[in-house]
Amino acid sequence: MRITWQPRLLVFCALIGAMDSTFAMETQTEFNAAYAVAEAAEKEAGILRNQWTATEAALAEARNMAAKGDFKRAIAAAKEAEALARASIFQATQEKEAWKDREIH
Amino acid sequence: MASSIRVRAIAKNETTEVQTLIQHPMDSGFVKDDKGDFIPAHYIKELTFEHGGRMVFVADWGTAISKDPYVKFAFQGGAKGDDLKVSWIDNKGATDTVTVKIQ
Amino acid sequence: MRFWPALIMLLALSAASPSRAAEGTDPAADARAFRDYFFKKFPDVRPDDFVNGPYALDKDMRRQWEEKEQFPPYEFSLEMGKELFAKPFANGKHYADCFPGQGIGVRQTYPRFDEASGQVVTLELALNQCRETHGEAALSYVGEDMAALTAYMAFTSRGKPFDIEIPDDPRARQAYEDGKRYFYTRRGQLNFSCATCHVQNPGERLRAEVLAPALGILNAMPIYRSEWGGMGTISRRFVTCNSQVRGVPLEPQSEEYRDLEYFLSYVSNGLPISGPGARP
Numbered sequence: 001m002r003i004t005w006q007p008r009l010l011v012f013c014a015l016i017g018a019m020d021s022t023f024a025m026e027t028q029t030e031f032n033a034a035y036a037v038a039e040a041a042e043k044e045a046g047i048l049r050n051q052w053t054a055t056e057a058a059l060a061e062a063r064n065m066a067a068k069g070d071f072k073r074a075i076a077a078a079k080e081a082e083a084l085a086r087a088s089i090f091q092a093t094q095e096k097e098a099w100k101d102r103e104i105h
Numbered sequence: 106m107a108s109s110i111r112v113r114a115i116a117k118n119e120t121t122e123v124q125t126l127i128q129h130p131m132d133s134g135f136v137k138d139d140k141g142d143f144i145p146a147h148y149i150k151e152l153t154f155e156h157g158g159r160m161v162f163v164a165d166w167g168t169a170i171s172k173d174p175y176v177k178f179a180f181q182g183g184a185k186g187d188d189l190k191v192s193w194i195d196n197k198g199a200t201d202t203v204t205v206k207i208q
Numbered sequence: 209m210r211f212w213p214a215l216i217m218l219l220a221l222s223a224a225s226p227s228r229a230a231e232g233t234d235p236a237a238d239a240r241a242f243r244d245y246f247f248k249k250f251p252d253v254r255p256d257d258f259v260n261g262p263y264a265l266d267k268d269m270r271r272q273w274e275e276k277e278q279f280p281p282y283e284f285s286l287e288m289g290k291e292l293f294a295k296p297f298a299n300g301k302h303y304a305d306c307f308p309g310q311g312i313g314v315r316q317t318y319p320r321f322d323e324a325s326g327q328v329v330t331l332e333l334a335l336n337q338c339r340e341t342h343g344e345a346a347l348s349y350v351g352e353d354m355a356a357l358t359a360y361m362a363f364t365s366r367g368k369p370f371d372i373e374i375p376d377d378p379r380a381r382q383a384y385e386d387g388k389r390y391f392y393t394r395r396g397q398l399n400f401s402c403a404t405c406h407v408q409n410p411g412e413r414l415r416a417e418v419l420a421p422a423l424g425i426l427n428a429m430p431i432y433r434s435e436w437g438g439m440g441t442i443s444r445r446f447v448t449c450n451s452q453v454r455g456v457p458l459e460p461q462s463e464e465y466r467d468l469e470y471f472l473s474y475v476s477n478g479l480p481i482s483g484p485g486a487r488p
Contacts, residue, residue, distance in 0.1 A: 049464060051456035052397040084397070091394060099392040102403050104238075104245045107287070111279065126279045172437040173281060 027071035034078035035062055041085035050092035055084040114189045114207040121183030121207055123154060123162070125176045125191060133168040148196055152176070155190040156183055156207075183207050233385050235374050235474060242475040246423040250411070259427035259482040261420030265411035269418060273486065282359060282432035282484045285352070285439035289360030292353060297342040303357070306338035315358075315365035316481050319372065319470045321380035328383050328466040331358055332443055336461075349443035349460035355430045359439055362430065362483030370427060370481065372474040387471030390464050391422075396455030402468075417488060424476050426469065428485030439484065442469055 038059060045051045058081035065074035109128040114121050127149070134146030146168055154162040161180040183189070185207055192202035246258060253264045263270040293311065296302050304310040308317075318331040329337070335357055336346040347354045374380050394401045402422065405414060410421035429442045436444075443460035446468065450457040458464055 049458060050395055053451060053454045053456055054397045056456060088397075091399065095393045095395070098394070099389055099401065102392045102401065102407070103388070104241050104407065111283065113279065124279045126281065126283065128284050171434075173284065175276065175279060175281065177275070 027075070028066075031062075031066050031071045031074045031078065034075045034082070035059075035066070038062065038078045038082035038085060041082050041089065045085050045088045045092065048089060048092035050088050050095075052084055052088045055081050055088060058084055108203045109201045110191050110193070110203040112189070112191050112203060112205050114183065114205060116183050116185050116187075116207050119181060120179050121156075121189075122179045123177070123189065125154075127152070127174050127176075127193065129173065129193075129195065131168075131170050131172045131174060135168070146196060149174070149193045150196050152193045153191070154178075154180075155192070156180070156187060233381050235381070235384050238388065239475045239477060243423060243478075245407070246410075246421050250421070256480055258421055258424035259476075259479050261425065261428060261485070261487065262411075262418035265421070266418045269488070276486060280432070281434070281486050282439055285356045285432060286359050286363055286484060288352075289356035289358070289363075292357050293360050297339070297344050299342050301342045303335065303338055306334065306341065311361060312364045313368065315361045315483070316368045316371050317373070319466060319473055321373070321375055321377065321383060321470070323375060323377055323380075326379050327463065328387075328470045330442070330461065330466050330469050331361060332441060333461050333466065349441060350447060352438060355439035355441045355444070358430045358441055359484035362481055365481045366483070367480050370473055370477045370479055372470070372477055374474060383467045384471055384474060386464070387467035387469070390468045391471055396450065396453030398453040400453040402449070422472065422475075424479045424482075426472050427476060427479055428482045428487075430483060431485040431487045433487050435488065 038055075042051060042055050042059065045055065058077050062074050062077035062081060065071070065077055110125060111127070112123065112125040114123045129149055130147055131149065132144050132147040134143060136144050138144050148168055148170065149166050152162075152164040152166060153160055161182075162176075162178050164176065166174075187207045188204050189207055190202065190204045192200065194200045243255075247253075247255065250258075250265065257264040260270075260273075263273045293303050304312075308314055315331060318334065319328045321327075322329045332349050332354055335354065336349075339346055347357075374384050391402045394404070405419045406422035406425060410419050412419055426442060429445070430439055431445070432439045443465065446465045447457040447460060
């Protein structure tokens with residue numbers, strides 16, 4: 001029993017290790033996807049000539065964290081950037097009409 | 106090249122009012138350039154105003170004074186036509202001086 | 209769920225509408241209304257005094273400014289501007305060759321609408337166009353040299369009233385309208401428009417600054433800003449205003465900025481050029 005227990009444990013640990021690196025690869029891929037979405041949204045905001053410096057800062061944070069290998073933070077920053085970019089798109093779209101409310105007549 | 110010192114002194118009754126504008130970078134030494142290197146401190150250390158052989162105003166300056174400093178003060182005495190000598194020396198040893206007539 | 213995506217989902221996106229057609233614009237009426245708004249808001253301010261920005265609205269700041277005007281901080285830049293303006297290009301030509309009236313006393317007629325190219329030409333753009341015509345590299349729109357040159361040209365026009373023309377060309381009216389729209393549009397993460405500060409809150413404090421009224425706001429440009437420790441152009445101010453509301457600035461002299469300058473200058477027609485100015 002003792003002789004068979006350790007190899008089983010070893011195999012178990014090896015399996016966990018393999019799964020870990022599999023998760024790490026997915027996180028990198030996840031990051032790439034999240035960043036691409038954020039970047040596309042920021043580009044759309046750029047076409048509307050209304051990008052926010054906060055969005056740019058979040059994208060930079062995402063890149064920095066990814067470079068350090070902290071994909072959890074990197075993805076969070078990318079999602080933040082996407083949200084900010086979408087808010088800026090919303091702002092630009094609303095303002096196409098809303099500006100008239102403030103015009104001096 | 107013109108002097109770095111612009112000065113105007115106006116005598117009124119017993120008092121002379123002096124204004125001066127000096128062109129000088131007054132770098133504090135704490136600001137970085139585009140490359141990220143500190144711009145070395147470069148500032149006027151002493152500014153003096155002399156009238157009738159007497160120092161009427163002396164300023165001991167350091168890094169807290171901003172670029173292109175402006176000074177305004179008044180002193181007792183001085184009459185129209187008198188000379189007023191303004192001089193400065195900075196931390197790199199550079200100097201400038203100018204003498205104007207009180208108006 | 210995160211706030212912003214929820215908000216976006218909750219509120220229907222308004223359909224993208226085309227820019228307001230040029231046909232409905234009446235710039236002259238706009239300008240009258242603009243002036244009346246500020247004259248009514250500040251009845252004790254002399255009309256011409258609006259060009260002095262915060263100094264027209266704050267007594268203490270005015271006192272300090274008047275003192276400094278005896279020995280203005282922009283003197284060095286102004287002198288440099290005069291020298292730069294007089295200096296010939298490598299081909300022997302001068303800036304004077306590119307401008308009406310040799311470039312002296314003409315600042316108040318810029319921006320102009322150039323019907324040949326169909327775009328607004330500001331003074332800064334005209335200076336660089338002049339350089340390029342004569343084989344010189346363009347100057348940075350946010351740099352010292354451009355500031356010094358425009359300071360000198362403004363100085364030669366001091367006291368002359370802004371005299372901006374909108375020719376009878378739908379493209380010109382559209383440029384004016386686009387500039388007006390830019391002025392009133394909220395932008396940046398702080399969601400401010402130019403109007404938020406300069407129409408709704410002139411005379412109020414924003415941190416340590418007293419906000420200037422939009423009427424006459426370009427008359428004092430370029431300005432020696434104590435904050436900058438030097439002279440800065442209209443381009444520089446537009447860029448920094450954008451970043452201050454946390455909007456990514458556009459390229460200096462972008463179409464939007466030129467149209468904005470066109471609008472702001474036109475509505476200040478009749479008010480005297482006071483540049484170069486000094487501000488905190």
